[in-house]
Amino acid sequence: MQFIRPTQFKANFHCHSTLSDGRLSPQQLKDMYKQQGYSILSITDHERPHDHSAMNDDDFLMVTGYEAYIRPDPECRFDVFTQEIHLNLLARDPHNTDLICWNDKCVKYVKDPAARAAMHRFGSEEPRRYTPEYINRFIATANEDGYLVTLNHPVWSMEEHAQLFQYDGYFSMEMCNFSAYQSGLSEYNAALYDMLLRQGKRVFVHAADDNHNEIGPGRPGDDSFGGFTMLCLPGDTLRYDGVFAALDAGDFYASMAPQIRSLEISGSEAHIECSPAARIAMLFGAKDTRAVFPQHFGEAVTEADFRIPDKAAYVRFTVTDERGRHADTRGYFRDEFDR
Numbered sequence: 001m002q003f004i005r006p007t008q009f010k011a012n013f014h015c016h017s018t019l020s021d022g023r024l025s026p027q028q029l030k031d032m033y034k035q036q037g038y039s040i041l042s043i044t045d046h047e048r049p050h051d052h053s054a055m056n057d058d059d060f061l062m063v064t065g066y067e068a069y070i071r072p073d074p075e076c077r078f079d080v081f082t083q084e085i086h087l088n089l090l091a092r093d094p095h096n097t098d099l100i101c102w103n104d105k106c107v108k109y110v111k112d113p114a115a116r117a118a119m120h121r122f123g124s125e126e127p128r129r130y131t132p133e134y135i136n137r138f139i140a141t142a143n144e145d146g147y148l149v150t151l152n153h154p155v156w157s158m159e160e161h162a163q164l165f166q167y168d169g170y171f172s173m174e175m176c177n178f179s180a181y182q183s184g185l186s187e188y189n190a191a192l193y194d195m196l197l198r199q200g201k202r203v204f205v206h207a208a209d210d211n212h213n214e215i216g217p218g219r220p221g222d223d224s225f226g227g228f229t230m231l232c233l234p235g236d237t238l239r240y241d242g243v244f245a246a247l248d249a250g251d252f253y254a255s256m257a258p259q260i261r262s263l264e265i266s267g268s269e270a271h272i273e274c275s276p277a278a279r280i281a282m283l284f285g286a287k288d289t290r291a292v293f294p295q296h297f298g299e300a301v302t303e304a305d306f307r308i309p310d311k312a313a314y315v316r317f318t319v320t321d322e323r324g325r326h327a328d329t330r331g332y333f334r335d336e337f338d339r
Contacts, residue, residue, distance in 0.1 A: 001337060004253060004263035004329065007236040011040035011229045011243075011252075013063065014088055014152065014174070014208035020045035020109040023213040026052055026062075032217060034060050036225055039238055044088045047107045049097040053240075061240055064091040067152065068100060070138065072130040076105040083158045085135060087170065089147040092244050098122040100142045132166035139169035148247055151203075153177035153210065155187045164192070165199060171247065175205035175254040175328050178227030179212065188256075190318065190328065197314050197331040198285045204247075204330040207254035228255055255327035258319040263329060265315075265337040268308045272317055274327070276300030279320045284312035308337075 016022035017029055024032070026043050030052075033041045042063035043052060052062035071077070071084040078084075089100065099107070101123040110116050123141040128134065139149050151173040154164060173189065173196070180187035193205055207227035215221045231252040233242040246252055253260055259275040272280060280301055281291040292304035300322070308315050314331040 001266065002262065002264045003251070003332060003337075004260050005232045005236075006261055007232065008230040008259075009039040009233055009238060009243075010037055011042075011063075011231055012038060012209050012211075012227075013040075013042045013065070013090060013150065013206060013229060014044050014067070014177070014210045015041065015224075016045055016067075016210070016212050017043050019043070019048050019050060021212060023216075026050070027055065030055050030060065030062065032224070038228070040231070040243060042088070042090060044090075046109060047099065048109050049089070049091070049099060051095050051097055053094040059238060061238060061243065062094075063240070063243060064094045064096060065089055065147075066099075068138070068142075069106065070128045070130050070135060074127055076103065076128065083160065083163075084130065085157055085159060086152040087139065087142075088150040088152055089142050090150070090244075090247070092146045092148065092241075094240055096146055098145050100145060100147070101125065101128065101138055103128050132163055136166070136168050139167070143169055148172075148244065150174065150206065152208075153180045153187055154189060154192060155185050156180040161192070161195065165196070165201075170203065172204040172206050172330075174208055174210075174227075176207040176227040176256050176326070177210050178208065178225075178256070179210040179223040181256075182221060182223050182226065188326065190326070193316075193328075193331070194283060194285060197316070200313075202331075202333065204250045204252070205254045205328055206252060207256060207328075226256060229253070230255060230259065250330050253327060253329045256325040257323070258321045258325060258327035260317070260319055260327050260329065263317065265308070265332065267338060268310070270306045270308060270315065270317070270337075271303070272306075272319075273303040274319045276302055276321070277319045278322045279318075280304040281318045281320070282306045282308070282315060283318065284309060284315045286312070 049066035206229040
């Protein structure tokens, strides 16, 4: 079965504009990403969903969404030393701009009272609580209203694993949040992802910039273009509903630079092809791994064949380039490939 196909569309599902705390306008962000070869962008401003579909063109789609946050403080105040959770909500309907479980203290980027009153709301309006029970209810409410929910930057959020493992209903976790990664945090979440997979959590992984563009494009420390998601869309055609079909099916992978050109699994045999790499590795929930390297320093490897161990409940693949940047597939469970 071919899980990753050669025709792919490049996407960033997490960034911020002048509608919240970003430095670039939505139009500037769209132009910037299109120039860099992206086909899909979601501007996920904080607690401020906005329909940007008027900016679509034949080879570029804007996905409607926003970023929600839940903090222990009842006033939703930010504390640099305290845990919190951030979730991105991606709307299946591009015109859906509902705010889930409205909390007046969170909607801080809309100052005008009339504009606040006009914002669409869905779900109960009550104080937000940083508990697994409330968070799962929030995610379920978002799903009910037609949103796909992502788990954002768990390292930056300082989330404890014991709490993270209780979350349900989100479809994908940020394997890399580039803004946090650029700042020096260890926001490449491969070890955490394997913990989730070993527990049987069937969640996917993607990568995103989470860019605010405070430094500016092309300068050292810039937070753009370092985390992206590559999607294989139905019919190899760029359509809004096709984006969500790919997200639902897990037909995508996370990357910080390398490209996975194809992945095929037939029974216990896997074949992967990629851009020039320093290592291709297969992980399967064990202390052991399988890895393929070039024969000599200065060379690269572009494909590999693996045999999946009989005891492996799942398998996933990582491609690493000479600069230590990764591309990661999701975990594929045995009932998906052992047919």
